[in-house]
Amino acid sequence: MKITGVELRRISMPLVAPFRTSFGTETVRDILLVKVVTPEAEGWGECVAMSEPLYSSEYADGAADVIRRFLLPALPGTVDAGAVGRALEPVKGHRMAKAALETAVLDAQLRASGESFGAFLGAARDRVPCGVSVGIMDSIPSLLDAVQGYLDEGYVRIKLKIEPGWDVEPVRAVRERFGDDVLLQVDANAAYTLADAPRLAKLDPFDLLLIEQPLANDDLVQHARLARTLRTPVCLDESIESAAHAAAAIELGACSIINIKPGRIGGYLEARRVHDLCRAHGVAVWCGGMLETGLGRAANVALAALPGFTLPGDTSGSRRYYAMDITAPFELRDGHLDVPSGPGLGVEPIPEALDEVTTSTEWIPL
Numbered sequence: 001m002k003i004t005g006v007e008l009r010r011i012s013m014p015l016v017a018p019f020r021t022s023f024g025t026e027t028v029r030d031i032l033l034v035k036v037v038t039p040e041a042e043g044w045g046e047c048v049a050m051s052e053p054l055y056s057s058e059y060a061d062g063a064a065d066v067i068r069r070f071l072l073p074a075l076p077g078t079v080d081a082g083a084v085g086r087a088l089e090p091v092k093g094h095r096m097a098k099a100a101l102e103t104a105v106l107d108a109q110l111r112a113s114g115e116s117f118g119a120f121l122g123a124a125r126d127r128v129p130c131g132v133s134v135g136i137m138d139s140i141p142s143l144l145d146a147v148q149g150y151l152d153e154g155y156v157r158i159k160l161k162i163e164p165g166w167d168v169e170p171v172r173a174v175r176e177r178f179g180d181d182v183l184l185q186v187d188a189n190a191a192y193t194l195a196d197a198p199r200l201a202k203l204d205p206f207d208l209l210l211i212e213q214p215l216a217n218d219d220l221v222q223h224a225r226l227a228r229t230l231r232t233p234v235c236l237d238e239s240i241e242s243a244a245h246a247a248a249a250i251e252l253g254a255c256s257i258i259n260i261k262p263g264r265i266g267g268y269l270e271a272r273r274v275h276d277l278c279r280a281h282g283v284a285v286w287c288g289g290m291l292e293t294g295l296g297r298a299a300n301v302a303l304a305a306l307p308g309f310t311l312p313g314d315t316s317g318s319r320r321y322y323a324m325d326i327t328a329p330f331e332l333r334d335g336h337l338d339v340p341s342g343p344g345l346g347v348e349p350i351p352e353a354l355d356e357v358t359t360s361t362e363w364i365p366l
């Protein structure tokens with residue numbers, strides 16, 4: 001496709017409630033959107049980088065800068081989405097920025113050809129079961145109220161954020177209140193060290209689906225040592241930034257489940273490669289979330305419909321995070337979200353909603 005130009009747009013999306021993790025509390029999501037304009041169609045990509053480099057080394061201002069100064073100049077005049085990754089290889093890292101640009105090119109291409117994201121990626125289902133991520137709360141009673149509300153909404157899996165001092169007790173309280181049949185998992189966001197292994201082993205009796213990213217992002221060897229001591233399966237998130245990382249983690253026994261977040265991994269094409277690799281090794285995958293708007297959510301729901309996504313993902317309804325989404329809201333139905341079937345992402349930003357949350361736009365002609 002010949003790219004006429006690219007719009008970098010920043011939006012500020014207030015969360016319906018503070019979302020606390022082991023690395024900070026989000027109250028507003030500052031998001032970089034990338035719009036690729038071609039003669040045939042426009043395409044959208046949502047950069048999942050946070051406003052500060054606390055989840056990973058990337059952050060929204062940095063992503064905009066690297067796209068503006070290095071990624072766009074690296075794109076050939078006419079480009080196919082499958083060639084974007086190769087064209088951007090000389091730039092090291094910046095996977096979330098690359099993912100947003102590649103996704104926007106892919107979306108434009110698919111809108112022009114009339115193919116949906118799900119059909120292109122190889123979706124095997126037309127709806128996906130939805131889990132929900134529950135932040136660290138001020139008290140056990142407020143946690144139980146939140147979990148009750150999400151179960152009432154129909155979520156099929158509960159993920160609890162944990163950190164030292166908020167781990168065994170909240171898990172025990174949820175099990176005691178809601179029973180053993182609720183699908184339950186925890187996410188530490190790298191808040192522990194190997195010295196905490198005895199503490200993490202106290203989670204084993206609660207029959208958790210998994211414990212996500214207990215240790216440091218860059219330490220597969222220690223995760224492998226920890227995995228050998230725990231009964232609860234170890235799942236990696238931040239540690240897996242490519243198919244090569246996934247292969248190394250599987251080889252080392254560092255995890256038995258992987259959370260696939262296309263932005264973290266460098267795009268939906270690499271995410272599919274991780275999916276395919278894991279499926280070949282019998283490693284279950286599920287689709288993670290980064291508080292995406294309906295644009296990123298549409299792409300994630302399409303990805304989550306691939307056959308190897310055998311665990312419910314963090315593909316929640318729009319209202320989990322936003323009172324007003326910038327697209328038509330994703331709404332849970334019987335604990336599932338429908339995979340968009342229209343061309344490309346299958347959703348469009350609603351102009352009025354987008355204008356309301358836009359804090360800056362920048363047009364870059366190519």
Ligand SMILES: O=C(O)CCC(=O)N[C@@H](C(=O)O)c1ccccc1
Nearest residue numbers: 055133189288289290291292314316
């Ligand atoms: O449902 C969602 O989109 C959020 C799921 C979630 O918990 N994301 C976590 C994570 O570590 O996976 C996160 C939150 C905020 C920022 C980055 C990551």
